Amino acid sequence: MKKYDFIIAGGGMAGLSLAYYLTQSPLSNRSILILDREQKNQNDRTWCFWERELNAVGSDQSSRTLAQLRPFESILFRTWRSLFFHGPTYAGELDMRGYQYKMLRSIDFYTFVETELAKWPTVERKQATIQRIKDTPQGGFVIADDEPYIADYVFDSTFTLKLDQPENHNLLQHFKGWVIKASTPCFDPKRPEIMDFRVDQQGDCRFVYVLPFDEKTALVEYTIFNSTLLFDAEYDVVLRQYIENFLTTDAYEICETEYGVIPMSDEPTQENPSDHIVRIGTSGGFTKASTGYTFHRTQRYLQDIVRNLAETGKPQRTIPWFTRRFKLYDSIFLNVLEKNRHPADDIFTRVYTENPRRVFKFLDEETHLFEEIRLFATMPFWPFLRAFFDVLRRKIAG
Ligand SMILES: Cc1cc2nc3c(=O)[nH]c(=O)nc-3n(C[C@H](O)[C@H](O)[C@H](O)COP(=O)(O)OP(=O)(O)OC[C@H]3O[C@@H](n4cnc5c(N)ncnc54)[C@H](O)[C@@H]3O)c2cc1C
Structure with missing residues (x-):
């Protein structure tokens, strides 16, 4: 051989x-x-x-x-x-x-x-x-x-x-998207919408993501962070309503469909x-x-x-121990979402609008502790503190 x-x-x-x-x-x-x-x-x-x-x-x-x-x-x-x-409190760039x-x-x-x-x-x-x-x-x-x-x-x-250990947080990011071609120009190709929360939250984190390719074509994707997948037709209903309510086109055709599930889990x-x-x-x-x-x-x-x-000659990555703190931050955030400790649309509004530029660096795990403290200061204090203690409790129990 x-x-x-x-x-x-x-x-x-x-x-x-x-x-x-x-x-x-x-x-x-x-x-x-x-x-x-x-x-x-x-x-x-x-x-x-x-x-x-x-x-x-x-x-x-x-x-x-x-x-x-x-x-x-x-x-x-x-x-x-x-x-x-x-x-809910900010719309813009x-x-x-x-x-x-x-x-x-x-x-x-x-x-x-x-x-x-x-x-x-x-x-x-x-x-x-x-x-x-x-x-x-x-x-x-x-x-x-x-x-x-x-x-x-x-x-x-x-x-x-295997995302099945109860001490961990095992959410799913599931989404269905359509690439649509509208009959009339209705998109600004320079305005991708990373999160549009104008959809019923139903106690979860739900938003629509719109990536325009040109004035008539865009990917419109309905995304949910929770633990239960929807039936296919349920994604379609929201996509249809969103297009009807928020895009200024009468007719459109669906050119491509994308469906995916990505684990949002802190399982080691x-x-x-x-x-x-x-x-x-x-x-x-x-x-x-x-x-x-x-x-x-x-x-x-x-x-x-x-x-x-x-x-x-060895394929192991060297991971400095202090960068492991980002795993703790992820767990705390997942705990806030899983336990519905604070509306997710408000959390994301604060994250993105009160932390210009810092947020991308933070999500890339390239910030220093001082920058992280400044970002945490923009979050609702008690929900995140409760989440922190719950994460500690679950880790000790596990
Ligand atoms: C629809 C969708 C959209 C996504 N969009 C984004 C995004 O915008 N940004 C982002 O950062 N991430 C995104 N992701 C998450 C992630 O980036 C992708 O899932 C990515 O493809 C993961 O790469 P991978 O190599 O781990 O898995 P894959 O790309 O899925 O590769 C795994 C490969 O293994 C093969 N395979 C599996 N089992 C077997 C087997 N038993 N025998 C032989 N071959 C096998 C599969 O055929 C596949 O080719 C998306 C995921 C999905 C599903």
Whole structure:
């Protein structure tokens, strides 16, 4: 049996990104096998994320080329310089100077990465269903379509997290979106709405997200943070009502539909469950528990993994202990939502409007303690204090 240097189990967003970073690193001569049960030839999702403008990135990065710093910049579908928000006490533009909001269609990402990987004879791709991943003294061992494979390291993005421990907070971010084409111009392509809370909250956190592509076309997505998925038709009712009530068009056609569920959970995940297996992407716990954003974090974490692998031969990320405080902040926020301690629309209004720019840095986990205290000071005190003690109680009980 051929032994690979790396097997990438699951060639989706994380798996393909990792393969790409490996080929761009000093490890480019290593053998890589990518296993996925799907051919990635559909636009099965879109990824949005914010990113600092390049001139706002530190001078230590200035020697790196754009392709190294932002490998997917050339295939972005849209970049917006401003973001809008509609909450109970504020409606208008958010101050995001220094940041941009970006959208990448998965089909463009898959095509770009597959084209790059095809240039490397060291990279093999097989379409197969993975049945088992196991650590052995010889390496990471995978069975896919009844065929065995072995490698020094298996990077696994197929592992399903079990979100069932009662001491943790296990919410879901679930959403359905339509790309609609209106019969008359009704969108301002420069005004993406990150959260519009003018929908019935029903005791949860519910909002509509509107990303305009041009004056007639936009993604309109109904998003909920809670623990119960809706029936398909229930998302449709709200989408239809929202379009009727808040968009000034009589007729529209639905061109594409997107549905997704993202875990918003503080369940401790095992990024390195054994010597030869590393979990990446959603499987590795790369999703930010309090927001569901995963794309940008995955890119950062994978770049760290590849750097460590090239420098030390080990794929573990070094996580400074003090950055673990952000996990506590996520748990507190999830507790406030789960226990419905304060209306979520008011919390998000305060977060976004009273913390200009700081909020994006905070969500990227790049703030200093002093900035975090200033942000916490804008939150309702008692609900968050109660949540803090409840999180401590649950952690001790668990
Ligand atoms: C509809 C949708 C929209 C999203 N939008 C955003 C967004 O805007 N911003 C953001 O930051 N995050 C977003 N996310 C969250 C997250 O970024 C994506 O889910 C992302 O694709 C996760 O990457 P991944 O590699 O962990 O998983 P995936 O991209 O799902 O890759 C896993 C791969 O493993 C393969 N696989 C699984 N099991 C097996 C098996 N047994 N055998 C073989 N292959 C297998 C799958 O075919 C898949 O290709 C979104 C998620 C969804 C579902």
